[in-house]
Amino acid sequence: MDFLTLLQLLDTTVRLATPLLLACLAGLYSERAGIFDIGLEGKMLAAAFFSAAFAYSTGSVWLGLLAGIGVSLVLSGIHGLASITFRGNQLISGLAITMLAGGMTVLIAQDWFKQGGRTPQLEGAARFEPITLPFAETLREVPFIGPLYYELISGHPILVYIAFALVPLTWWILFRTRFGLRLRAVGENPASVDTAGVSVVALRYSAVMICGVLCGLAGAYLATALQAGFVKDMTAGRGYIALAALIFAKWRPWYALWATLLFGLFQALELRPDLIQQVIGVKVQVQLLGALPYILTVVILAGFVGKAIPPRAGGEPYVKER
Amino acid sequence: MTAPAIELKGISKAFGPVQANKDISISVQPGTIHGIIGENGAGKSTLMSILYGFYKADKGEIFIKGDKTQIPDSQAAIAAGIGMVFQHFKLVENFTVLENIILGAEEGRLLRPSLAKARRTLSHLAEEYELNVDPDALIENLSVGHQQRVEILKALYRQADILILDEPTGVLTPAEADQLFRILDRLREEGKTIVLITHKLREIMEITDTVSVMRRGEMTATVKTSETSPEHLAELMVGRKVLLRVDKKSASPGDVVLEVEGLRVIDDKGVLRVKGIDLTVRAGEILGIAGVAGNGQSELLEVLGGFADGKGNIRINGEELDLTGKYSDGQSRRARGIAHVPEDRQREGLIMEYTAWENTIFGYHLDPTYQKGILMDNVGIQAEAQAKMERFDVRPPHPKLAAKNFSGGNQQKIVLAREIERNPDLLLIGQPTRGVDIGAIEFIHQQIISLRDQGKAILLVSVELEEILSLSDRIAVMFDGHIMGERMPDQTDEKELGLLMAGVTQEPAAADYKVVDQQFALQDQELGGA
Amino acid sequence: MEKMPHWADIVLIPLISLILAAMLSALVILAIGESPVDAFNLMVQGALMRSAGWGYTLYYATNFMFTGLAVAVAFHARMFNIGGEGQAMLGGLGVAYVCLFIPWPHWSLALIGASLGAAMFGALWAVIPAYLQAKRGSHIVITTIMFNFIAAALLNYFLVNVLRPPRSMDPATATFPEATHLPSFRDMFSTAETIMFRGAPANVTFFIAVAACVLVWFLIWRTKLGYEIRAFGHSETAAKYAGISPVKITVISMVISGALAGMMSINTTMGESERLVLNSTEGAGFIGIAVALMGRSHPFGVFLAAILFGFLYQGGAELALWTNIPRELIVVIQALVILFTGALDNMVRMPLEKIFLAFRKGDA
Amino acid sequence: EPALIFDLGGKFDKSFNEAAFRGAQRWADETGGKFLEIELQSEAQREQALRRFAEAGANPVITTGFAFATPVESVAGDYPDTKFVNIDGWMPEVPANVQLIGFQEHQGSYLVGMLAAMSSKTGTVGFIGGMDIPLIRHFGCGYAQGAKAVNPDIKIVANMTGTTPAAWNDPVKGSELTKAQISQGADIVYAAAGGTGVGVLQTAADEGILSIGVDSNQNHLHSGKVLTSMTKRVDVAVYNSMMAGAEMETGGFTTLGLAEEGVGWALDEHNAPLISDDMKAAVEDARAKIISGDLEVVAYYTNDSCPAYDF
Ligand SMILES: Nc1ncnc2c1ncn2[C@@H]1O[C@H](COP(=O)(O)OP(=O)(O)OP(=O)(O)O)[C@@H](O)[C@H]1O
Ligand SMILES: Nc1ncnc2c1ncn2[C@@H]1O[C@H](COP(=O)(O)OP(=O)(O)OP(=O)(O)O)[C@@H](O)[C@H]1O
Numbered sequence A: 001m002d003f004l005t006l007l008q009l010l011d012t013t014v015r016l017a018t019p020l021l022l023a024c025l026a027g028l029y030s031e032r033a034g035i036f037d038i039g040l041e042g043k044m045l046a047a048a049f050f051s052a053a054f055a056y057s058t059g060s061v062w063l064g065l066l067a068g069i070g071v072s073l074v075l076s077g078i079h080g081l082a083s084i085t086f087r088g089n090q091l092i093s094g095l096a097i098t099m100l101a102g103g104m105t106v107l108i109a110q111d112w113f114k115q116g117g118r119t120p121q122l123e124g125a126a127r128f129e130p131i132t133l134p135f136a137e138t139l140r141e142v143p144f145i146g147p148l149y150y151e152l153i154s155g156h157p158i159l160v161y162i163a164f165a166l167v168p169l170t171w172w173i174l175f176r177t178r179f180g181l182r183l184r185a186v187g188e189n190p191a192s193v194d195t196a197g198v199s200v201v202a203l204r205y206s207a208v209m210i211c212g213v214l215c216g217l218a219g220a221y222l223a224t225a226l227q228a229g230f231v232k233d234m235t236a237g238r239g240y241i242a243l244a245a246l247i248f249a250k251w252r253p254w255y256a257l258w259a260t261l262l263f264g265l266f267q268a269l270e271l272r273p274d275l276i277q278q279v280i281g282v283k284v285q286v287q288l289l290g291a292l293p294y295i296l297t298v299v300i301l302a303g304f305v306g307k308a309i310p311p312r313a314g315g316e317p318y319v320k321e322r
Numbered sequence B: 001m002t003a004p005a006i007e008l009k010g011i012s013k014a015f016g017p018v019q020a021n022k023d024i025s026i027s028v029q030p031g032t033i034h035g036i037i038g039e040n041g042a043g044k045s046t047l048m049s050i051l052y053g054f055y056k057a058d059k060g061e062i063f064i065k066g067d068k069t070q071i072p073d074s075q076a077a078i079a080a081g082i083g084m085v086f087q088h089f090k091l092v093e094n095f096t097v098l099e100n101i102i103l104g105a106e107e108g109r110l111l112r113p114s115l116a117k118a119r120r121t122l123s124h125l126a127e128e129y130e131l132n133v134d135p136d137a138l139i140e141n142l143s144v145g146h147q148q149r150v151e152i153l154k155a156l157y158r159q160a161d162i163l164i165l166d167e168p169t170g171v172l173t174p175a176e177a178d179q180l181f182r183i184l185d186r187l188r189e190e191g192k193t194i195v196l197i198t199h200k201l202r203e204i205m206e207i208t209d210t211v212s213v214m215r216r217g218e219m220t221a222t223v224k225t226s227e228t229s230p231e232h233l234a235e236l237m238v239g240r241k242v243l244l245r246v247d248k249k250s251a252s253p254g255d256v257v258l259e260v261e262g263l264r265v266i267d268d269k270g271v272l273r274v275k276g277i278d279l280t281v282r283a284g285e286i287l288g289i290a291g292v293a294g295n296g297q298s299e300l301l302e303v304l305g306g307f308a309d310g311k312g313n314i315r316i317n318g319e320e321l322d323l324t325g326k327y328s329d330g331q332s333r334r335a336r337g338i339a340h341v342p343e344d345r346q347r348e349g350l351i352m353e354y355t356a357w358e359n360t361i362f363g364y365h366l367d368p369t370y371q372k373g374i375l376m377d378n379v380g381i382q383a384e385a386q387a388k389m390e391r392f393d394v395r396p397p398h399p400k401l402a403a404k405n406f407s408g409g410n411q412q413k414i415v416l417a418r419e420i421e422r423n424p425d426l427l428l429i430g431q432p433t434r435g436v437d438i439g440a441i442e443f444i445h446q447q448i449i450s451l452r453d454q455g456k457a458i459l460l461v462s463v464e465l466e467e468i469l470s471l472s473d474r475i476a477v478m479f480d481g482h483i484m485g486e487r488m489p490d491q492t493d494e495k496e497l498g499l500l501m502a503g504v505t506q507e508p509a510a511a512d513y514k515v516v517d518q519q520f521a522l523q524d525q526e527l528g529g530a
Numbered sequence C: 001m002e003k004m005p006h007w008a009d010i011v012l013i014p015l016i017s018l019i020l021a022a023m024l025s026a027l028v029i030l031a032i033g034e035s036p037v038d039a040f041n042l043m044v045q046g047a048l049m050r051s052a053g054w055g056y057t058l059y060y061a062t063n064f065m066f067t068g069l070a071v072a073v074a075f076h077a078r079m080f081n082i083g084g085e086g087q088a089m090l091g092g093l094g095v096a097y098v099c100l101f102i103p104w105p106h107w108s109l110a111l112i113g114a115s116l117g118a119a120m121f122g123a124l125w126a127v128i129p130a131y132l133q134a135k136r137g138s139h140i141v142i143t144t145i146m147f148n149f150i151a152a153a154l155l156n157y158f159l160v161n162v163l164r165p166p167r168s169m170d171p172a173t174a175t176f177p178e179a180t181h182l183p184s185f186r187d188m189f190s191t192a193e194t195i196m197f198r199g200a201p202a203n204v205t206f207f208i209a210v211a212a213c214v215l216v217w218f219l220i221w222r223t224k225l226g227y228e229i230r231a232f233g234h235s236e237t238a239a240k241y242a243g244i245s246p247v248k249i250t251v252i253s254m255v256i257s258g259a260l261a262g263m264m265s266i267n268t269t270m271g272e273s274e275r276l277v278l279n280s281t282e283g284a285g286f287i288g289i290a291v292a293l294m295g296r297s298h299p300f301g302v303f304l305a306a307i308l309f310g311f312l313y314q315g316g317a318e319l320a321l322w323t324n325i326p327r328e329l330i331v332v333i334q335a336l337v338i339l340f341t342g343a344l345d346n347m348v349r350m351p352l353e354k355i356f357l358a359f360r361k362g363d364a
Numbered sequence D: 001e002p003a004l005i006f007d008l009g010g011k012f013d014k015s016f017n018e019a020a021f022r023g024a025q026r027w028a029d030e031t032g033g034k035f036l037e038i039e040l041q042s043e044a045q046r047e048q049a050l051r052r053f054a055e056a057g058a059n060p061v062i063t064t065g066f067a068f069a070t071p072v073e074s075v076a077g078d079y080p081d082t083k084f085v086n087i088d089g090w091m092p093e094v095p096a097n098v099q100l101i102g103f104q105e106h107q108g109s110y111l112v113g114m115l116a117a118m119s120s121k122t123g124t125v126g127f128i129g130g131m132d133i134p135l136i137r138h139f140g141c142g143y144a145q146g147a148k149a150v151n152p153d154i155k156i157v158a159n160m161t162g163t164t165p166a167a168w169n170d171p172v173k174g175s176e177l178t179k180a181q182i183s184q185g186a187d188i189v190y191a192a193a194g195g196t197g198v199g200v201l202q203t204a205a206d207e208g209i210l211s212i213g214v215d216s217n218q219n220h221l222h223s224g225k226v227l228t229s230m231t232k233r234v235d236v237a238v239y240n241s242m243m244a245g246a247e248m249e250t251g252g253f254t255t256l257g258l259a260e261e262g263v264g265w266a267l268d269e270h271n272a273p274l275i276s277d278d279m280k281a282a283v284e285d286a287r288a289k290i291i292s293g294d295l296e297v298v299a300y301y302t303n304d305s306c307p308a309y310d311f
């Protein structure tokens, strides 16, 4: 495999890892605060549809982005209502939200656009276009650095850069700010936060809402940056992969970056059977190739995570009075 | 006269159908220590949690320093100068001491300045009140006593001048408790007001200025400490005269039933909890294990009961027990005649959602006599449960009621009925009367003694020294995973046991256990660690 | 003391939740410009007012009983088996192998063989996540989701590369031999004069599903294994105290769960299409979750809920036949039912408890 | 009143089912008639929909997709007065009231494969299939043969989108596969992938290479950036069946190949600048030869393998 091919593979990895990273960070905020969320998938999907639909009808991708974030926040609100206010089962709530998003997006898309549950193709300002970073063209000929910069680092839509910037930002928020301290505390022992005079409910809702915003970004990225429009079920299990990555990352921001890049790489490899054949020397069945990311996820969860200790109060509603 | 520091008027609180507080009024003068006593479930913690804004009262008013104050949440309580150390600590286990201290009392949006300030203040407070803790230690690595210090520091850091302590001494050795009382004294001198919840009449008499007694959600009396006596308080608490002593014949020990040699237990975090202990229990005797909670007694029981692995040798009636392999589970233990009343009946001994009759076979459910073909003989089990419950005076004697619907004392009787009626060779029993009222305590103690008199071996673990002293035929004291020594109950007293529990000993053999520790550590390494 | 009578907990709350879900669904139908009343009428007409309609309703209900029981058994052991879909796919593979490669003399024997095949393959697909959960701590929710994807790829491989008859372009097996065809309701209930259940796919498997409900009831509430499963589900620490092995219970309950999910494919594969097609499971594994939730994990509740969902499915098909309502409406309704009965049930319970408490105080 | 039953992919898959719908719509527009239709959501509904429509008096009942062959076969006998049509299916014996319509997709694919090879500058052409089923390999196989016929050394890169029906509707993956093929040198990609193709065509246009559409004429989707489309006239088949109505001829097998204009390649104002006269001549020549039988394009089905590409 030559250097350029490698760069192209990594370039694909970055593109495919971005929605995973955004969703993974979304899950990280929520789960660090003690709210498990298997509804990432549904929120992404709803956001993908609304961002595409609004971008199409307004012609502005930014308005689309806002709409995507908006609907994702609504679903987050439902999840919060179920799991914080009404102390319901968080897994079931997440599952229901995912199903709801799956059905509603198609239903609404059909009602609005009559194209069988898809939005029309987006063009121009209704899409996030790749950004060429400064000096990318000039540096291009410099050996090693040039292609690296031009092929891999430059030329992504803005949301990719936002996603990567969110990693250090998340780390900083979690470990260097008051909000982060409280957020982590509420996921470990909500009673400690409560008796310290801080509202558990408010903290958890804000975490769930941040999760909503990030899922909104992830969904908008899928429909308006990676693709030019929405089609049904376009998240295709990314929400679940992001969850697996979150466990693999042991709920830490930097690890989340590496984990999602790894899963992105798996997905990129699936697209390049030729490379796999080149490297391992045998032709791999397509079905095996398609199942590869999932198999590797299981292998990683079973073999390498070791004891990933989730936030101790995770998944349990905070009940003061039985 | 100055306005009272705290005044509660007509406080009521119900948890669903349970009326935890009924129309309670109380007033505490500034600069005094006010005791609150009452049986388990009397509503003490609930009342104080209301004052601290943790629960919201259904009815009633709160006055702080004479001003009517709304306390809808703990924020308001803290603002009103109230601090509380809960019965169950409210600390974040994997945070450092400093992080726990500043949680909710940060200076600004960023942590760094807050941490720096807290570090300064903390060293200051530590000096002033002898409250030393390592500010950078993780809570989960601290002993319970130190965790409690962190809780007190938290309150002081927030400049509380009303401090509520909910059963602070339950987890402390007598010496640690004495130190705590010195601190409380000191705070009182500074003019702070302290509310102290405890069951221990001795402590009330020793340190409080006034004392209130609660019973079944009601405030039955408030008296000056100097004008009352322990007997009087006990009577106020229970509502009748109480016999504080257990009647028993002296033991006539027979053959050795249980032998433990060099037992070591490593918990799931990889910490060595039991560091090589030896003990024996004979038929017809009760061996009491005293010690502050968390010194390895629980792990000892868990290994004997078959739900933790250990290293070393254990023999029952001369036969070796499997400590790690296939036959180290609870089923195999029961098959060898070991019955076990676990320390935590709600989490271990019972399935709270199961009915009483289902619980009366829990652990013995595979017994063929409970089966009818491939199905379980539910009718038979129910009938038997009914009889057992009547014999053990479980109230109400309804086998079809779920375990969670019985009070703590009656839950314990269900567990005892199950374990004792199996007629075991060895009964392991942990904290038999924790959370049980005095009436039931008498009954439970009688059952234990009568089992002993039938010639059964009993290993009793309890953190209540009084209970150990009155039940045991022999007492072993555990500290930090070691047995510090054995005493006969009639040749020792609370003071001596208290010292042993704190790790202070005159016996040279046990004193250099550090060396033993190292030996075992080496052995464990050779065996491949945990 | 309970806050509320038992009947309120098991009847009133699901009922109110269901009504709430139905009301929201009606709003959704209104929003897309159709009449909820007409839609409901059409559903009832098509699903319940003709014997053939019942034949479809019960056919779907059969699937949902199996997957609902599968989820319920796992729930009792406090495990969330989202992998019913994949287990059912593998079960189908088991059925196909049994039916295609063993010369059966009579359908009844074939049915027994196929049940074993389906159960074994389904159990196999559940036992790996169970083992990983018990021994390696890999969260079963994630692994079963992954196993659904892997099952789809595996099934595809078998249908495209192994079992597809030559010259056929359908990724499906050959039609099973005549001797393995199961009697349908039409065969069983038609008389000389009237043909009942004409064309409907309901078949003997329905009775197996009902029998499975009864057996699971016995298993959970009348056997020592059920006793252990429930004990483990309520409290793992207590289970350890009693000498109940967490690994054993995790694995066994998932084996049972997977076997039940796998057996669903008898109905679809042997009973209906009489060959194995690629997407014979059609999301029934997920609907099983809703069914188990609605049925409060009790086999009788699962039975009723399965029939309800069977009605929704068949009614939804009728809607699609005669109106312009997209098929996703049914997905939305399902999601709403899961949301209200599963996640938001406290929204109903909390005020209800207050009411009952007030009544009781009034009495006292 | 005719009825149309769409396969599980759904009515608006931008290719196969949608073409059927367009044919029906054209019939409705021209005759002012109405037709019944349903999108299936489950396997069991295949028979149900057939029976319900037959009972409601619909005639003919048209089904799209090979998966309907078996259900049609078993239902047809119960409704002798109803005519059934199945597109793409195959059955050993065709009942008297059933008509099967099939297309010679490999022939059309052969032609677009030639065009691809002729306009490729890199010597590498790509193929992106939807779900990995024999039918799609059949498309790919014709394409590979066509490309090889022009340039025996040509490199063919083929990928399938997936193994589940979701593969018909995964433009994200279609798009990534396109990028992956571009990085392997492909400068033309042929998408036979239903809705997934939308992503393929989009990315090809974005990245400045050419693409080839499928089923419908998709040249207009990205004018000047779609080389051509392999048309499969499902719409015509449906339209004709509906026109014939209850009188249509049944009991046999209609094969629509190049000769019948059932398949072909699209040339219109959107792609005219991309097709040189030489290319056009070469393709037309091959077309004539195939029709006359001088040139045989091997079907993947013949022995489940392809002489020009190893799937
Ligand atoms: N959060 C809660 N939800 C429901 N019931 C509660 C809750 N907390 C306490 N109770 C009930 O309220 C009653 C009073 O409990 P409380 O904890 O105040 O007693 P206590 O006097 O502190 O007892 P202890 O000596 O055991 O600490 C008990 O019946 C208890 O079961
Ligand atoms: N958390 C709870 N939820 C529901 N009911 C409870 C709860 N706690 C206590 N109860 C009920 O309140 C009653 C009193 O319980 P509590 O534990 O306070 O009893 P108690 O007075 O301490 O008796 P005992 O001395 O036997 O423990 C019990 O009958 C029990 O059914």
Ligand SMILES: [Mg+2]
Pocket: B044, B045, B046, B087, B166
């Ligand atoms: Mg208390």
Ligand SMILES: [Mg+2]
Pocket: B040, B041, B407, B408, B409, B435, B436
């Ligand atoms: Mg009690």
